[in-house]
Amino acid sequence: MTTQDLIHHENLLLDERRYDEWLQLFTPDARYWAPYRWDAPEPLNEMNLLYDDFPRLRERISRLTGGDLHSQDPASQTVRLLGQACAPIPGGWEPPAPFDQVVTAPFKLAEYRAERTTEYTGRYTYWLAETADGLRIAAKKVQLLGAEGPLGNVTFLL
Amino acid sequence: MSGHPMNAANFSVGDFVDLDQGLVRKSAYYDPEVYAAEIQRIFERTWLYVAHASEIPETGDYKTTEVAGRPVIVVRGADGAIRALQNRCRHRAATVCQAPKGNARFFRCEYHGWTYKNSGELVGVTYADAYQGLDKSQLGLQEIPRVEIYQDFVFASLNPDVEPLLDHLGEAAKYIDLFVAQGAGRPLKAAYGTQKIRYGGNWKYQLENGCDGYHPNFAHRSFFRVMSERTGEEGLGSYMDGSAAAESVSLGNGHTLLDQRNTATEHYAERYKASPDVDTIVASLREELSEDEITELLAQSTSPGFNLTVFPNLQLIGLHIREIRPVSVNETVVHYTPLAVDGVPDGINQLRMRNHELFYSAAGFGVPDDGEMFRRVSQGVGADAEWLLLNRGQHREKEQGGVVSAQITDELPQRAEWARWAELMDVES
Numbered sequence: 001m002t003t004q005d006l007i008h009h010e011n012l013l014l015d016e017r018r019y020d021e022w023l024q025l026f027t028p029d030a031r032y033w034a035p036y037r038w039d040a041p042e043p044l045n046e047m048n049l050l051y052d053d054f055p056r057l058r059e060r061i062s063r064l065t066g067g068d069l070h071s072q073d074p075a076s077q078t079v080r081l082l083g084q085a086c087a088p089i090p091g092g093w094e095p096p097a098p099f100d101q102v103v104t105a106p107f108k109l110a111e112y113r114a115e116r117t118t119e120y121t122g123r124y125t126y127w128l129a130e131t132a133d134g135l136r137i138a139a140k141k142v143q144l145l146g147a148e149g150p151l152g153n154v155t156f157l158l
Numbered sequence: 159m160s161g162h163p164m165n166a167a168n169f170s171v172g173d174f175v176d177l178d179q180g181l182v183r184k185s186a187y188y189d190p191e192v193y194a195a196e197i198q199r200i201f202e203r204t205w206l207y208v209a210h211a212s213e214i215p216e217t218g219d220y221k222t223t224e225v226a227g228r229p230v231i232v233v234r235g236a237d238g239a240i241r242a243l244q245n246r247c248r249h250r251a252a253t254v255c256q257a258p259k260g261n262a263r264f265f266r267c268e269y270h271g272w273t274y275k276n277s278g279e280l281v282g283v284t285y286a287d288a289y290q291g292l293d294k295s296q297l298g299l300q301e302i303p304r305v306e307i308y309q310d311f312v313f314a315s316l317n318p319d320v321e322p323l324l325d326h327l328g329e330a331a332k333y334i335d336l337f338v339a340q341g342a343g344r345p346l347k348a349a350y351g352t353q354k355i356r357y358g359g360n361w362k363y364q365l366e367n368g369c370d371g372y373h374p375n376f377a378h379r380s381f382f383r384v385m386s387e388r389t390g391e392e393g394l395g396s397y398m399d400g401s402a403a404a405e406s407v408s409l410g411n412g413h414t415l416l417d418q419r420n421t422a423t424e425h426y427a428e429r430y431k432a433s434p435d436v437d438t439i440v441a442s443l444r445e446e447l448s449e450d451e452i453t454e455l456l457a458q459s460t461s462p463g464f465n466l467t468v469f470p471n472l473q474l475i476g477l478h479i480r481e482i483r484p485v486s487v488n489e490t491v492v493h494y495t496p497l498a499v500d501g502v503p504d505g506i507n508q509l510r511m512r513n514h515e516l517f518y519s520a521a522g523f524g525v526p527d528d529g530e531m532f533r534r535v536s537q538g539v540g541a542d543a544e545w546l547l548l549n550r551g552q553h554r555e556k557e558q559g560g561v562v563s564a565q566i567t568d569e570l571p572q573r574a575e576w577a578r579w580a581e582l583m584d585v586e587s
Contacts, residue, residue: 031434034521036353044435044508047350047496050521051512053434059384063523068380071526096435114533150356150491151520153529158521 011080019061027136029097034142042093076113076156095139099127121145171584180549184539187360193487200582201226202316205326207472211310212347221259231255235277242302242314243278309338330413333466337474340458346497353494357529359536361484368473369414371566381523397421404566412469412578414571419463426460433512439505446503455506460513548572
């Protein structure tokens with residue numbers, strides 16, 4: 001799979017709520033990070049919207065698929081438009097897992113839930129690793145526009 | 159008291175709440191006239207939490223906020239005093255301060271150039287020769303008349319005759335002391351900013367929820383499930399089930415408590431172990447702190463073991479300050495400001511933030527499920543049934559020295575909050 005294919009496939013799996021397949025795209029030492037502050041330099045010394053390792057991501061998915069997550073009853077339906085990916089501006093945070101390349105792409109996400117559509121805009125950055133199983137995600141960062149302002153229910157995976 | 163109009167002529171508290179029966183009428187949550195009366199009789203009349211002093215530690219430090227709908231600058235002046243100034247140029251009403259926080263000696267209105275000291279005093283009027291008899295001493299930024307601070311919690315009141323803050327806090331002050339003690343002698347600091355969560359429903363849903371010990375095992379079922387899968391512990395929510403030895407408490411003046419210290423302490427003390435990066439963080443802590451210090455600080459890294467509500471807009475839950483901001487009768491924004499322990503290795507606060515995010519983030523495993531319940535209640539009150547039942551455990555309240563306690567799942571806190579609501583809303587009082 002090419003880099004482009006991988007990140008579009010990753011977006012598609014989230015939109016289709018195929019979470020178990022989605023999780024298999026990540027390395028076992030992956031991180032999934034969404035800061036409140038757009039310019040947050042790193043996740044540890046920060047209050048985050050989420051900062052998940054693999055076990056926490058598995059718990060997130062267990063909730064999303066467990067039938068007992070009220071904030072996703074009804075579930076959010078999402079469509080993501082992914083902009084052109086490019087190399088990010090160098091510098092900044094690096095995840096703990098080894099990686100071979102980094103790409104970033106702007107996104108627009110429309111979420112429909114309980115008879116309301118909410119629009120989100122932001123930027124995804126992917127740290128990708130060549131593994132024996134193919135190209136995998138060693139980290140994904142989600143910068144969400146307006147995350148410092150009031151947010152509603154963002155329990156679907158951004 | 160203020161210029162906000164409200165025709166209260168036909169308003170009767172008894173129409174909305176039956177304290178003897180523990181009943182609240184549904185329209186108390188969506189009637190715009192009730193909301194307008196609440197702003198006037200509660201939010202403009204009692205003490206409101208407005209800031210934590212650690213947000214503005216230095217001379218000139220400020221944060222902008224809202225107090226009962228008014229734009230306000232909370233600022234530390236050259237004299238060290240914290241003032242709450244209305245953020246409104248006395249000329250033609252533009253706000254004079256734009257940033258959420260910062261440091262300033264002066265606030266300048268960029269519309270026509272009027273300039274104020276950070277104490278509020280008007281010191282500069284541009285092209286002043288065009289005014290006859292302009293009295294600058296009468297045109298300072300309007301000051302919220304009362305500001306008092308308890309344990310770094312800054313409260314303000316629009317009511318110049320409000321009782322002293324300590325009288326208002328009463329028994330709640332003791333629990334603020336205990337909340338502050340989680341730093342094991344070190345001060346707490348609002349070092350990680352504020353997250354904001356909006357829901358489309360009345361502010362009292364959040365007020366009632368903060369010390370609701372009945373809902374966790376149901377509304378937060380999925381949280382307890384994944385946590386017990388992680389830790390292998392059975393019945394993780396049992397520390398607040400219907401037979402737990404934990405208590406709900408009415409502290410007086412509408413302040414309430416969920417006290418789980420005798421049932422939940424071990425769960426809270428262990429929670430950090432499920433955090434990302436925990437092994438490397440604890441290893442680095444061992445280089446700087448003794449095992450006893452690490453144990454003591456991490457035992458307090460999830461919760462002091464109780465939830466406290468200070469009526470009407472402050473809750474201390476987990477590690478954070480929760481400020482309730484009504485926007486309209488049907489819209490509320492809740493501000494969450496988690497506190498770090500000052501003067502400890504970063505790892506302690508990193509684990510505190512991970513514990514905070516786990517449950518309380520807008521994408522967290524707890525708070526969004528409360529928000530969903532507020533959405534459902536907001537929808538449900540459109541049905542015909544007239545009353546909400548808050549009478550659980552009303553027969554088994556125990557009173558001692560003005561403090562009333564009951565089993566943790568009993569709706570004593572909600573009844574106490576409504577009793578205070580009724581007291582303040584009653585036009586005769």
